[in-house]
Structures are given as structure tokens and as C-alpha cells.
Amino acid sequence: MSGEFSTAWLTLREPADADARAEDLLPPLRAALGDRPVVHDLGCGAGSLARWLGPRLGGPQHWVLEDRDPELLAYAAAHPPAGASVETRVGDVTRLSAADLDGTDLVTCSALLDLLTEAEVVELARVCAEARCTALFTLSVLGEVTLEPGDPRDAAVVDAFNAHQRRTVDGRRLLGPDAPAVAADAFAAAGALVTVRPSPWRLGPERATLTEQWLRGWVDAAVEQQPDLGLDGYLEARLDALRAGTLRATVGHTDLLAIFN
Numbered sequence: 001m002s003g004e005f006s007t008a009w010l011t012l013r014e015p016a017d018a019d020a021r022a023e024d025l026l027p028p029l030r031a032a033l034g035d036r037p038v039v040h041d042l043g044c045g046a047g048s049l050a051r052w053l054g055p056r057l058g059g060p061q062h063w064v065l066e067d068r069d070p071e072l073l074a075y076a077a078a079h080p081p082a083g084a085s086v087e088t089r090v091g092d093v094t095r096l097s098a099a100d101l102d103g104t105d106l107v108t109c110s111a112l113l114d115l116l117t118e119a120e121v122v123e124l125a126r127v128c129a130e131a132r133c134t135a136l137f138t139l140s141v142l143g144e145v146t147l148e149p150g151d152p153r154d155a156a157v158v159d160a161f162n163a164h165q166r167r168t169v170d171g172r173r174l175l176g177p178d179a180p181a182v183a184a185d186a187f188a189a190a191g192a193l194v195t196v197r198p199s200p201w202r203l204g205p206e207r208a209t210l211t212e213q214w215l216r217g218w219v220d221a222a223v224e225q226q227p228d229l230g231l232d233g234y235l236e237a238r239l240d241a242l243r244a245g246t247l248r249a250t251v252g253h254t255d256l257l258a259i260f261n
Contacts, residue, residue, distance in 0.1 A: 007075050010046040012210050017110065018052045021138050022197035022255040026056055029106075032134045032259045033057070037105040040064045040133070042093045042112060047076025049110040049138060054081020064104070066091045094120050101131035111139040111253075113179035114165055117172050121179065125186035128258065135187065135258040139199055141165070143177025144252030145218070149241070153234055157222045164225035180254045192258035201251040204242075211242055211249060 037057065041050055044065040054061060065076045066089045073088040080086045091100070093112065101107065107128055113121060128135050143162040147154050165176025175182055180196065188194045203211040219235045241247035 005045065005069065005072070007046050007072060009213070010048060010072070012213065014046070014048040014051075016201050016203065016207055016210055017048055017139055020199045020201050020253060021052060022199045023056075025136065025195060025197055025255055025257045028195065028259065029134065029136060029257055030057060033105050036060045036062070038062045038064065038103055039106045039108060040066065040101060040104045042066055042096065042107060042109040043068075043115075044076050045069075045072050045110070047079055049108055050076065050081045050084070050086075051079065053108065053136070054084045060084075062086070064089060066093075068092055093124065096124065096127055098127050098130040101127065101133050104131060104133050107131075107133045107135045109137050111141070113137055113140045113183055114174065114176045116175055116179065118175060118178075118182050120172075121175065121182050122186045125183070125190040125192070125258075128187070129190035129192065129260055132260050134260065135192070136255070137183060137258075138255045139253045140180045140183065140256065141177055142180060142252035142254055144250075146250045147238070148248045149246065151234065151237070153229075153231060156226075156229055157219060157231070157234070160222035160226040160229055161218055164221045167225070180256065183256055187256070187258035190260075192260050195257045195259075197255050197257075199253045199255045201249070201253065203249040203251065204247060205245040208242060211247070212239060214249070214251070215239065215242070 041063060044067050047065060050063050061084045063084050063086045065073060065086055067073050070090055077086055077088050145158050162177050166174060184194050184196055215238055223229055
């Protein structure tokens with residue numbers, strides 16, 4: 001999706017992300033953590049997960065914000081969770097080791113797993129198990145989109161977009177919407193107690209700017225993957241419905257909590 005990793009896009013989606021995350025995972029998460037937890041946020045982007053989770057954990061905490069983009073790290077560090085101390089690291093989740101998690105109580109990420117390969121997710125589970133770190137992975141895309149009112153071409157766009165998410169990039173076959181199931185299996189095999197909850201985006205006229213940008217990116221990716229979809233007028237009709245206040249979209253995501261006893 002165009003602008004997927006820009007500060008503007010990440011901050012635009014932050015309120016929708018906050019509303020979507022599964023709050024019923026918080027009680028078992030808090031019970032698994034001690035006082036003054038150290039949280040390692042992988043692919044932290046603009047820091048929205050830290051700002052959402054920090055106040056819900058409560059009390060003193062330290063966040064290690066990690067991303068490959070120094071500009072996003074700088075933004076996240078300048079807008080930390082209230083009352084938390086932070087440090088930043090330029091890093092790549094695919095190179096994470098148990099030594100990197102020394103002293104860490106919780107590993108988190110948001111909207112990240114779909115960008116990994118199966119081998120990378122299995123290795124992430126192994127590393128967390130070796131470090132005995134609880135993991136909370138939020139907003140992993142499921143490949144499920146429902147638009148109301150419906151259009152006969154919706155299903156074809158969903159399928160093409162999902163194929164785009166599973167594309168091969170530089171020899172890496174991305175998991176896309178297969179990531180939640182792969183992650184759940186990998187963490188369970190590594191010995192964790194895994195709990196999964198739905199965390200869907202709810203889009204529509206109340207979030208018109210976000211909904212429009214998501215629609216454009218969603219359709220563009222589908223057409224890039226399958227140029228012969230025959231979508232003449234599709235995007236324009238969807239945007240017209242949004243501007244008329246009649247379009248609603250539900251975008252499926254899931255949150256995963258893995259606790260090692």
C-alpha cells in the first residue's frame with residue numbers, strides 16, 4: 001500500500017488501530033508481567049502500539065523501540081507512552097536473537113507478521129521461547145474484507161490483494177494473511193500458551209480520510225497483482241459511496257498473546 005510506512009499514514013491509522021486491538025488480552029498479559037516491565041517493540045514504526053499499551057499496563061515501564069527507519073524511530077521516541085522511559089535501536093526483526101532480548105519481559109509488534117516469511121516467524125517464536133519473553137502481536141491481517149453495500153467484484157479484489165500480500169520479494173515469500181495461523185502454530189510448538197482474539201478495523205464515513213486512503217491502496221495492490229481484474233469504475237463507485245456516507249468496511253485482523261510458563 002502506498003505510504004504504508006510513512007509517519008503520516010501510521011499516525012492516520014492510529015485511532016483505528018487503537019479501537020481495534022483486543023482489550024480482553026490485557027488481563028492475562030498484565031498477570032504474566034512483573035513490576036517495571038521491559039517491553040521490546042519490534043518494527044515500532046511511529047510508536048502507536050507503545051502509546052496504546054503503555055497506559056494500559058500501568059506503572060513504571062521501559063520500552064525498547066526498534067525499527068529499520070531512523071526517522072520513524074525519532075518520531076516514536078519523541079512521542080513515548082506517558083510515564084515510560086524509552087530507548088531506540090535501529091534493527092531488523094529477521095535478525096533478532098535471544099541475546100537482543102536479554103532482560104526483556106514482553107515482545108510486541110503491530111501489523112508486522114504479514115511482512116515475514118514462515119521461516120522468519122518460526123525463528124521469532126524460537127527466539128522468544130529461548131528468552132522466555134511473553135509476546136503480544138497485534139493487528140495481523142487475516143485477508144478478510146467485507147464492504148457494505150456489496151459489489152459483485154469485491155471478492156475478486158480480496159483475492160487479488162491477498163495474492164499480492166503473499167508475493168515473493170527479493171527471494172522471500174511473504175506470509176500475508178497466512179501469518180496469524182503460522183504464528184499461532186509456531187508459538188504453540190515452542191511451548192507457549194497461545195490466545196488469539198479478533199481485532200477488526202471498522203471503517204466508514206466517520207474515518208473518511210483513512211477509509212479513502214485504505215481503499216485506494218487496497219485496490220491499487222489488487223490491480224498491481226492482477227491487471228486484468230476489470231475494475232473500470234469500481235474505485236470511483238466505492239469512493240462515491242463513501243462520500244455519500246453509505247459505505248462501511250470491516251477489515252479482518254487478529255491479535256495474538258503467547259505466554260511461556
